[in-house]
Amino acid sequence: MILPNATRKAKAARQRHITILERRQTMAKTPSNDRPGHQPDQSPSLGNSATGQKIDVALTGSARIHAGKVGLDGVLNTLKLSPECHTGDVVTVSAGGDVHNFAVLRRRWIVDATSNRLEITLDYPVRGR
Structure with missing residues (x-):
């Protein structure tokens, strides 16, 4: 029909x-307690092997421009972030009485023949918050 x-x-x-x-x-x-989202032999990358190492901080283009305008270049170059920083976290930098918020855009492990290091990329402005 x-x-x-x-x-x-x-x-x-x-x-x-x-x-x-x-x-x-x-x-x-x-999520249920018996299924945490990771396989039993896997865990989220918390950077346990990098805790004693320096973490590199990279900036996106917009974050680099903003840091240059407000004079945060030196502060961000010496910034010591924890390996527990994850994508989506907000990093607040206080300098000169002003507060500047940067978002953790990505985490990247850089591995070569002799070592490995963690690079955290910061973005400005914080979007979606």
């Missing part, structure tokens, strides 16, 4: 709405 166009469109819209609601319910669930 062929349905009128209005009925077919209503059924399709109802199905899309049901799909959206199911996705929302799935995304709203908290």
Whole structure:
């Protein structure tokens, strides 16, 4: 049987709405304790092997421009971040009575034949907060 166009469109819209609601319910669930999101032999990269090493801080173009304008170049070059900094964290730098917020954009392990080091890239301005 062929349905009128209005009925077919209503059924399709109802199905899309049901799909959206199911996705929302799935995304709203908290992870269960027996499934932390990592395999049993894996853990998130917390940088345990880099705790005694210096962490390199890199800046995006916009962060470099902002740091140059407000005179934070020297402060950011000597910044000592912890390996526990993760993507999305906000790093607040206080200098000269002003507060400047930078976002941790990415973490990158740089490995060569003799050593490895962690590089954390900061971005400015903090977006999505």
